[in-house]
Structure formats: C-alpha cells, structure tokens
Amino acid sequence: MTDQAETLRAIMRQREGQTGADAKRTRIITVASGKGGVGKTNVSTNLALSYAAMGKKVILMDADLGLANVNVVLGIIPKYNLYHVIRKQKRMSDILMDTDYGIQIVAGASGFAKIANLSEDERQGFIEELYHLSHADIIIIDAGAGVSNNVLAFVGAADEALIVTTPEPTAITDAYGIIKIIATEIDNLNLGLKLIVNRVKSVTEGKKVAERVINIAGQFLNLKVDYLGYLYEDPTVQEAILKQKPFLALDPKCKASICINQIAGRLERVEYREGGGVGQFLKKLFGRLE
Template identity: 45%
Template sequence: MRTLCITSGKGGVGKTTLAINLGIAIARAGRKVLLLDGDLGLANLNVLLGIIPRFTLHDVVRGQRSLAQIIMPTGYGLDLVAGASGIAELADLGEIERQNVIKSLQGLSGYDVLIIDTGAGIGDSVLRFALAADEVIVVTTPHPTSLTDAYGIIKAVLAQEAKPLKLLVNSVASAAEARRIADRLTSVTDRFVHGTLECVGYVPLDPLIEKSILAQKPHLVLNPGAASAQRIRETAMRLIEGREEDFRGGLGRFFKRLLGT
C-alpha cells in the first residue's frame, strides 16, 4: 500500500478539495482508496463530503474503537477515516494511546492507496504525517504568500529527510502560469535546500469548484466535464502510473513511523 500525504504551507489553497477529488479519480482507476483526515485541529474532510461521522480517530486513541470500526464509505468509491477537531497532537500521545492505535491496525488491510489530508503549516503533526508517508504532494496557488509558505513546508520536510517531493499548482489562470510557478519553486528548492521537487500537475481556477464545495459534493461528481476536473484526473494518473502496490508494510508501517514506535 502506498501512502500519499497532501499538504500545504498555507491554508485556503484547496488542499482538502484536491485530496477528495484525487482520491475519487484514483479509485475510479481501479485502486481501493482510504482517505484519512490528518488535520488534528480542524478536521473537515467529512464536512466537504456531507458526512456526519459516528466515530472518529479520537475513539481509536481512547481505545474505544479500532480503525476498522471507524472507517466509513463515502458513496464515491473510497472510504474515510474522519478526524476529530481538537484531538491531542499525535506527538503528545502517551504510551497507552500509542498502543491503542497500533493495536487497532491488526486485521486492517486491503487498501491500495492511503491519502492523508494534513492541516496547513509546518506544525509537528503536519511534519510527522509528511515524514511517515511514502510521498508528499505540496499544494500551492499563485499567491505570493502561498508560494512563500509552500517553500517553508518544503524546507521543513527536507531538513529532516531528503525525500523526493511533488508539487501541485492550484487555481492558476493558464498552463503557462503553472509552469512558471513550478519552475520558480523547483529552482529555489534545488539551489538552496538541495532537494528534488517534481511538478505533477496543475488545476485551473474554476468557479465550479467553489460551487461543489458549497454543495458538499465532489467536483469530479458534479462537474465531470470541466477542464479543471480533467486536470485533476490527469494528476491522479501521474501519481499512480507505473507503480506496483506494496501490501507488505501497509497501514501498520505508516502508523508506526507516524507514532515513532
């Protein structure tokens, strides 16, 4: 199983919407996908999907439910592990809580791809998710503050591990603008932090995406013919093409790295 962490330096760049729609595109390509809400302060994947969770990660941490028991189908071909707003940072979990999470992994398998939607910024929990995942996709927009903050999360990750990072440029006016942004961030990453940053796609600015958010329905479902939906599908295919899934490590490997066990 592969783990994809979708993150950003700045909030409001469309990261959560992209996580959902990329997950749907990957699921439609024949993979079994699990979405995990990694925003430990303001969990909202379920909100954008119009789902009210009965159980969340908080119940797993407290030892009241296993991960398998809190997984919910979304109705869009992929499953969801809902987060809990206000849950303690994973870095602060005690030994009992850590063991509760690890124990809950037993018997949970069968997924090809785990997509983690992190919170924004460079807090400890965001970095833990990024470092535990197989691949990290950094989302940015053309706004100067978004670019600055995207570089911030890139530096923070590479300072701890020299892992290849991927870039997804959202809300751009054209493919040319996306290329300029990608070239700029790739150049400074290579020059100043000596890391690898690969642009895997872009999504054009589209008012239909905002309408889908307000409707609490995925953009790929409501507007499958939109150019922005096609760009999302193309990005999803780049993320999975030519990859052989590895089931040996699975969720256990990811969570053990995440929790430092």
C-alpha cells in the same frame, strides 16, 4: 530505546506475518500545504475519487487533528472519528465510513492537539488500529495545513508527499517554507516530494509557479521537487463546495476534474519504493514522534 519505540517494534513483529503482504502493496500519499485556504482538502478528496474510478480500494484519512473537514467537503456527518479510536472508545472498523463515491473515509479528530502527546497505552492501541487500514490499495492522508510536528510526521512516513500551493505570493512563500522545513527536519528524507499548483488561470502560470519553487528548493536546499501538475481556476469547484459534493462527482468533465484525473494518472506512472505500506508507514510515523 524508549518504551514506546519498543512497543511499536513488538507490534510490528507480531503483525508482520499477518499483514505483511497487504502492507507491502498499500501505497500511502500525504497531501500537505504551507498554509490553509489553498484547496488541499479538495485536492485530497477528489484525488481519492479519481483513484477509486481506476478500480482502486481507497481510504481517505483526515489527519488534521485540529480542524478536520474532509467530511464537510463530502457532506457527511460522522458519528465517530479518530478521537474515539485514540481514546479506545471505538475500533477503526467502527469509524471507517463508506461513502456514495466509492471511497472510505476516516474522519479527523477535531480539537485533538497532538499525536505526540499520546500515552504509551494510547499509542499502542492507535498503532494496532491503523493496521486495519492495510486492506486498501491507496491511503490518502489529508494532513493539516502548516508545519506542525503532526504534519511533518505524516509527510515523512508516506511514500509520496504532495505539496499544494496557488499562484498567490503568500502561498508560494509558504509552500517553499514547508518544503524547507521538510528538508531540514526529516532525517534520511527518501520520499517523492511533488508540487501541485491549484487555481491557475493558464498552463503557463502553473508552470512558472512550479519552476520558481522547484528552482529555489534545488539551489538552496539541494532538494529535488517534482512538478506533478496544476488545477485550473474553475467555478465548478466553488459550486461543489457549496453543495458539499466533490467537484469530480458534480461535473466529471469540468476543467478541475480533467486536471485531477491527469494528476492521478501521473502518480500511477511514477515508480515508488517497494517495501513500504502500512507497516513501514507506522514505523516511520511514530519513530519521528519519539
């Protein structure tokens, strides 16, 4: 057993009595994509707003440690981010930001390469600080695009992983690519892997794209992927991006807003395994990075 693994287990034992009840009820959803430019951050952000509208306490964490942009979508300029927490310059409570949209955000550490490269002392401090998010009902993690070790770690540690794609052939190929790597690189895969097709022109188009990915994953990977839903191509989304405002807030009745609410509703009706939460998430996250 490595020193880092032992440190993690010691912290887990220390914290179990203090935060066990909260950790068990915190649901963690990671949103990922095989490539950039498919609307992953937009999906993450507006899904967080949809959950907040249900009365949930929601934290949106920007886990893209290379090119963080959740704050850009929200029109927020954070003073501090995860980098300051990792370097022990700030506490998690210092960087956790309230927003005008009923959610809290943790800004990403732009330019910070790999969680796996943290020193043992940095990792221990980071684990301690992440426990301060266990008051949330839902934590939505906007992972980086692609298949880096960081992305795989956040996917494998979550209760559900949502893969976002579009009908573009390259996006479909990359979506299958990340699903394949998830299937081969994550041991004892036991999470709800779900597909969202963004920017569709019709219900039929979304269904065809999903069936293509799901059938290939089932045939060649023996992996079950569920079709969670689609988002229409909607001019309101581009308008919202330019205004740096979530489309759900800009126009709650637009096609994209209706779709994201339907997706949140389906997620709420999906059974997810008990005994997860922040504690289990951290155990799996840092276990993968040993």
